[in-house]
Amino acid sequence: MSNGPISQSTSIVTRRYKHGSVVYFENDKSEYIYVLKGGRVMLTSRKVDTGEEVKEEIKPGEFFGVKSSLGKYPREETAQTIGETVLLVLPLADFERLVLQNVNVVRKMLRIFSNQLRRIGKMQREVLDQKDNVNPAEELFKIGEYYFEVGRVQQAQYAYKRYMEYYPDGPYSAKSMQRIRAIESGSQGGSGSTFDGGGPVSAPAAPVHDDSMDLTDFSIDEERPSAPAAEPRGPMSDFDMGMDAGSGVAGEIDDFFGSSSAPAAAAEQPKQDIAEIFYEAMSLFSQENYADSLRLYTEILESKNLKNEAERKVYEKASFEIGRSYLKLGKFNEALAAFSDMIKKFPQSENVKNALFHLGLVYETVKKPDKATSYYNKVVAMEPKDGVNKLAAKRLATIQGQGK
Amino acid sequence: MFLDAKLFDKFGVEYSPGEIIFCEYEPGNEFYFIQGGRVKIVKIINNTEKTLDILEVGDVFGEMAILEEQPRSASAIAMDHVKLLKFRRENFDALLQGNPQLAYKLLIIFSKRIYDAKRRLMILLLEEPQLKVMDVMCMLSEQDPHLDLQEAVTLKATMQEVANWAGMQVGDVQKILTHMNQLGKIELFTDKIIVKNLRDFQRVVNSRRKNMMS
Numbered sequence: 241m242s243n244g245p246i247s248q249s250t251s252i253v254t255r256r257y258k259h260g261s262v263v264y265f266e267n268d269k270s271e272y273i274y275v276l277k278g279g280r281v282m283l284t285s286r287k288v289d290t291g292e293e294v295k296e297e298i299k300p301g302e303f304f305g306v307k308s309s310l311g312k313y314p315r316e317e318t319a320q321t322i323g324e325t326v327l328l329v330l331p332l333a334d335f336e337r338l339v340l341q342n343v344n345v346v347r348k349m350l351r352i353f354s355n356q357l358r359r360i361g362k363m364q365r366e367v368l369d370q371k372d373n374v375n376p377a378e379e380l381f382k383i384g385e386y387y388f389e390v391g392r393v394q395q396a397q398y399a400y401k402r403y404m405e406y407y408p409d410g411p412y413s414a415k416s417m418q419r420i421r422a423i424e425s426g427s428q429g430g431s432g433s434t435f436d437g438g439g440p441v442s443a444p445a446a447p448v449h450d451d452s453m454d455l456t457d458f459s460i461d462e463e464r465p466s467a468p469a470a471e472p473r474g475p476m477s478d479f480d481m482g483m484d485a486g487s488g489v490a491g492e493i494d495d496f497f498g499s500s501s502a503p504a505a506a507a508e509q510p511k512q513d514i515a516e517i518f519y520e521a522m523s524l525f526s527q528e529n530y531a532d533s534l535r536l537y538t539e540i541l542e543s544k545n546l547k548n549e550a551e552r553k554v555y556e557k558a559s560f561e562i563g564r565s566y567l568k569l570g571k572f573n574e575a576l577a578a579f580s581d582m583i584k585k586f587p588q589s590e591n592v593k594n595a596l597f598h599l600g601l602v603y604e605t606v607k608k609p610d611k612a613t614s615y616y617n618k619v620v621a622m623e624p625k626d627g628v629n630k631l632a633a634k635r636l637a638t639i640q641g642q643g644k
Numbered sequence: 645m646f647l648d649a650k651l652f653d654k655f656g657v658e659y660s661p662g663e664i665i666f667c668e669y670e671p672g673n674e675f676y677f678i679q680g681g682r683v684k685i686v687k688i689i690n691n692t693e694k695t696l697d698i699l700e701v702g703d704v705f706g707e708m709a710i711l712e713e714q715p716r717s718a719s720a721i722a723m724d725h726v727k728l729l730k731f732r733r734e735n736f737d738a739l740l741q742g743n744p745q746l747a748y749k750l751l752i753i754f755s756k757r758i759y760d761a762k763r764r765l766m767i768l769l770l771e772e773p774q775l776k777v778m779d780v781m782c783m784l785s786e787q788d789p790h791l792d793l794q795e796a797v798t799l800k801a802t803m804q805e806v807a808n809w810a811g812m813q814v815g816d817v818q819k820i821l822t823h824m825n826q827l828g829k830i831e832l833f834t835d836k837i838i839v840k841n842l843r844d845f846q847r848v849v850n851s852r853r854k855n856m857m858s
Contacts, residue, residue, distance in 0.1 A: 288765050291857025311755035313786075316762075336748055343740045346747040353754035354708060360761040361717060367768040368689070368811050376715040380669040383719070386688050395721070398664040406671060624673075624734055626713060 253329045263319035263327065264305065271332045273309050276300050279325025285317035289363060306349065309335070377403070381412040384419065393423045401519075408522040417523045424516075514540050518554045521561065530568040537562035556582075560591040563598055567605075575602050593622045597632050609639045652679060655729045659722035665706075668719045672709035673733050678702065681726035687718040695808055698723070704753050710736055766853070768811050775852055776810040777820045778845040781830075783809065785842050793846075799837045806837075 254277065257263065263281065264270060274281075281298040296317075298304050308315045309332055330338065339346050384399030400416040400423075407413060521536035540558040563578035579595040579602070586592070600615030612635070619632035656679070659665055666672065668687060676683075678701050685697040685705060696718055699705055705720055710733060731739055740747045763786075767779045784799040791797045803821060807814040821837070824830045831838040839845065 286857070288762055289769055306751075307755040307758060310752045311759045313756075313759045316759075339748060339751070340744040343744050343747050346744070346751055347737075347740065349751055350710065350747075350754060353751070353758060354710065356758050357708065357754065357761060358714075360758065360765055364761065364765050364768060367765065374669075376669040376671075379715075380667065383668050383688060386691065386693070390693075394662055395664050395667075399667050399670075402667055402670045624713070 251331065252334050255327050255329050257321040257325045257327065259321060259323050259325075261321045261325070263321065264315050266316060266318045267314045269312075269314050270305075271309050271312070273303060273305050273330045273332065273335045274319070275303055275328040275330065277326040277328055280322035281319055281325060281327070282322055283317040283319050288360075289367075303349075306335075307353070377407045377410050378412070380406070381410075381416060384416065388419060388423070393426065397423050404519055404522055408525060413523060417519060420519065514543055514546075514551055514558075515554045518558055518561075521558070521565075525561070525565060525568075528568075530565045534562065534565035534569065537565055556586045556589050557591065559585060560589070560595055563595065567598065567602060572602050572606050593619055593628050596622075597628050600632065600635060604635060604639065609642070613639055651729055652727070655731060657728050657730045659726045659728070661722055661724055663722045663726075665720040665722060665726075665728070666716050668717065669715045671713055672706060672716045673713060674730050675704065675706040675709050675733075676720075676731070677704050677729040679727040679729060681722060681724035683726055683728075684721045684723050685718050686721060695804070697808075704750070707750065707753065707757075709733055710750070764809060767809060769856075770849070770852065771856075772852070773810070773812060773816055774820055775849055776812060777806060777817055777824075779849045780806050780809045781837065781839055782842065782846050782849055785839070791842075793842050796838050796840050797842050799839060800835065801837055802835055 257279070263274060264272075266285065276298045278300065281304065283296045283298065283304060285294050285296075286292065287294055298319075304319060305315065339349075380399060380403050384396045384403060387393070387396035387399060397420060400420045403410065403416045404413060404420070517536050517540055521533045521540070524530075524536065525533040537558045540555060541562060543555070546552045546555055559578070559582040563575050563582065566572075566575035566578055576599065579599045582589070583592055583595050589595075596615050597619045600612045600619065603609075603615065604612035616632040616636045616639075620629055620636065622629065659681075665676065665683065666674075678699055680701060683699045683703075683705060684695055685699065686693050686695050688694070706716070708714060708717065713733070763783055767776055767783060770776050770779055780801075781799055784801055785791055785793065785797055803817055804814055806821070807817040810817060821830065821832055825832040829840055829844075831840075
């Protein structure tokens, strides 16, 4: 941690220490924060688990005593000088003024704190005998299974949907889809299922036909109390289409009956909630049935009158996914157009980087390495750094290797 | 609140009771400030959902996502109608630049979290269940600097909370607390525990801890 523009503050004291002086003892309480200006300072603490002594030397310009001052708890270490040492002593208020002028200092500290927190968390898990080397995808699915088994379907639904969102090609995607549908059909009045009619409830692997959702199926819901109007929902529940109040499907049913005096208008209503179509499309994609996934994504992109933020988000995701289906089908021009359109229409989308990466992939596939390289380079430089950046870097390395 | 009300227009999200805000093991890219309602932090351990914490207005959660993308270590579920400010990692830098007060607040929150996590680890590392329960009470007393430990102290905690802190089954904690109650060491209520001589608990725990370390 480097210090900021210290000279600007006024009430900060410079203090000189002889060799071996104790700046503070473990368990002392104090609100002062120190910056090492000259000389050396050694911090001595004990490991929480073994009691082993740990020594850490402070580098010139670094802060120490920060956490305990900020958190207002006793010092966790003893600070002692080595040789003649000069320290700046800051009351908490001055420290605050200082860091407010230099957000970068705060960021560095946050990073260090966050690492410490992770380390402690890891130790806690070890003591509680929780395994650390787990596969998050599988565990996420298992969370869904836990809630499903205890009958808390709303929460189960959330976990399955997240699984489908993050791991649409994962080993549990078919199972997750199956659960999502089972929960949905359960919520449609218990006994039977509105979604049975032609729709593959328990076997999402089967191809789905456009007319699988006959509108007459909805008649079963006539006796159901009308569902509450769909509320605007947080983006975290973008894909919520299930159990709870405000379910998209339920809303649509209401719409349908509400406009029953105008059957022509009703016929134009989408037959399924678009979020549901989206999941079906993802499921088909994961089964390498790209023609059908393409057809469903197209259907989503043709739908008008998006009802809420959640549907808009699905639309946005479909705009990206349709490009992937085109790419898999070898329809490169269409894929290029789809990814470019998506970036134009949704420049703020979290999928922009991924779309750029896919543009690179398309160009690489059609043997235009220069264009591919320029897209990959863009991706590599983009924040936040994640798996897509790594993939792009990998592709760049491959292209360079081939060029030699 | 220390945050600008206008922030809610831009970053506000709302959840109904029972709704999951995020789920254990899903990738984490957002962190949250609670503006209204309560949020339960839970984890599924040995096929049981355990409540790790209950957070209220002014609290922050999901903060580990600020600096790195890692799977969530626990789930967050709305207990009431919950209002949150939700920030993404990508706009974190911009957010800090525009709101240095927020950065400072986060620094304080992290400092406290680290201390609390270490303190909890110390409890978990004790071997005997009785000592764990006693140390939870010591820890609870440390959270209120105004307590006079010369006298009987009142700790606001339920058996379930003590069990969560100690990483124990509530049934086991109940046995221990009931026994202490019978011995006159504590008085047990549904929502609080009165400890007659907390100093005594501290002595016992500290001497045991010293033995462990030597």
